[in-house]
Amino acid sequence: MTASLEQTRLLRTPLPGPRSQELMRRKTAAVSQGVAATMPVFAVRAAGGIVEDVDGNRFIDLGSGIAVTTVGSSAGRVVDAVTDQVAAFTHTCFMVTPYEGYVAVAEQLARLTPGDHEKRTALFNSGSEAVENAVKIARSSTGKDAVVVFDHAYHGRTNLTMAMTAKNMPYKHGFGPFAGEVYRAPMSYPFRDAAEVDGKLAAARAIGQIETQVGADNLAAIVIEPVQGEGGFIVPAPGFLAALAEWCRANDVLFVADEVQSGFGRTGTWFAVEHDDVVPDIVVSAKGIAGGLPLAAVTGRAEVMDAVHPGGLGGTYGGNPLACAAALAVIEILETEGLLARAREIEARLLGRLGDLRQRDSRIGDVRGRGAMIAAEFVDPATGNPDGALAKAVAAHAHSQGVIALTCGTWGNVIRFLPPLSISDELLDEALDIVAAGLEQVS
Numbered sequence: 001m002t003a004s005l006e007q008t009r010l011l012r013t014p015l016p017g018p019r020s021q022e023l024m025r026r027k028t029a030a031v032s033q034g035v036a037a038t039m040p041v042f043a044v045r046a047a048g049g050i051v052e053d054v055d056g057n058r059f060i061d062l063g064s065g066i067a068v069t070t071v072g073s074s075a076g077r078v079v080d081a082v083t084d085q086v087a088a089f090t091h092t093c094f095m096v097t098p099y100e101g102y103v104a105v106a107e108q109l110a111r112l113t114p115g116d117h118e119k120r121t122a123l124f125n126s127g128s129e130a131v132e133n134a135v136k137i138a139r140s141s142t143g144k145d146a147v148v149v150f151d152h153a154y155h156g157r158t159n160l161t162m163a164m165t166a167k168n169m170p171y172k173h174g175f176g177p178f179a180g181e182v183y184r185a186p187m188s189y190p191f192r193d194a195a196e197v198d199g200k201l202a203a204a205r206a207i208g209q210i211e212t213q214v215g216a217d218n219l220a221a222i223v224i225e226p227v228q229g230e231g232g233f234i235v236p237a238p239g240f241l242a243a244l245a246e247w248c249r250a251n252d253v254l255f256v257a258d259e260v261q262s263g264f265g266r267t268g269t270w271f272a273v274e275h276d277d278v279v280p281d282i283v284v285s286a287k288g289i290a291g292g293l294p295l296a297a298v299t300g301r302a303e304v305m306d307a308v309h310p311g312g313l314g315g316t317y318g319g320n321p322l323a324c325a326a327a328l329a330v331i332e333i334l335e336t337e338g339l340l341a342r343a344r345e346i347e348a349r350l351l352g353r354l355g356d357l358r359q360r361d362s363r364i365g366d367v368r369g370r371g372a373m374i375a376a377e378f379v380d381p382a383t384g385n386p387d388g389a390l391a392k393a394v395a396a397h398a399h400s401q402g403v404i405a406l407t408c409g410t411w412g413n414v415i416r417f418l419p420p421l422s423i424s425d426e427l428l429d430e431a432l433d434i435v436a437a438g439l440e441q442v443s
């Protein structure tokens, strides 16, 4: 993967530098404070594993713009494909005069998503919008209303997806009332779930609650992240997803995998459900799908997707030609550059380093994840209680040293490692050294 930007970390100014400070003053004066930023620095260029700011500082990227730039932030093929498309035409609206790129993305998704049944796809602009449409489709095709989601879930910030998201602050607080017919079931969370570590038992617990509190006859779909993202990179115990999917099949309930964060190569397979041999009825993709251009997809069984009346799905920009051109390039890069295997290499490296750190420091309660979606959960060693302040302090140290590190988790006590697959081992190791030094310093 070519990266025109020098692949080294560099701090040229104290952070934030003078130009970023000036831009931050303008941001404060012009942009709603509701739109916050993790780092107080403004980007000008990004490539490989580096983001450069307006003051010439270069940061190691452990965030990929929240799991989006899996192939890098300026991958050559994506740039070329989008450049060609922008010169040809920027938009016609697929619902007015369709174009090939949209159809080609749908064909690729039929090939890449789990299962060899006949499939159809509809394209949208954001993960939230796609999740909403998955629910619309599930309701339309089953004739039922209720939707089940899980503890720690994150499905977006629109009205329906706020109802589906678990965490109040900052996603829901003050923004209600929320959409109805959304019910929450217990998740399998092996690290905090001592009584139900077995995936089948955890599924039975969830199913029991669904049967008594909702009823399969009222339930259109369960929507679940195969590896939870914002909720803390929670990987359910083996067998949990498969048992839920089996129950869905037996009860005319659709199994919807929200793969917005975990999909598109991020976990070392095209989709994270593949690790559990689950074939969902509907798969939702977004984030990593188009190398940073806004695109999201709902891909499902042909009979489910085609149950919707003509004209029932769509949107002005959904499947915009620039985003489709980018997605086709991303798929080509992932396939021809062996990036799924690269994700598994990154997994081994991160799990190895973080596992060693956990051996030496009992404040790291758990290290988990798949592929280039790895997390460390911080706890108070005496009680096992979540230590959000520690995660925040370690992330702040990383930021101050030129590493873009993100936290997550219901209690904010998880640091997540989401590097682009285009990052070098050297940058990854350097970033891990800095995180480790941060942990030492905070003690």
Ligand SMILES: *Cc1c(COP(=O)(O)O)cnc(C)c1O
Pocket (backbone or CB within 6 Å): 125, 126, 127, 128, 129, 131, 154, 155, 156, 157, 225, 229, 230, 258, 259, 260, 261, 262, 286, 287
């Ligand atoms: C980010 C995310 C969403 C929402 O996607 P947006 O593009 O931000 O609307 C939905 N589900 C999951 C699992 C996500 O990580």
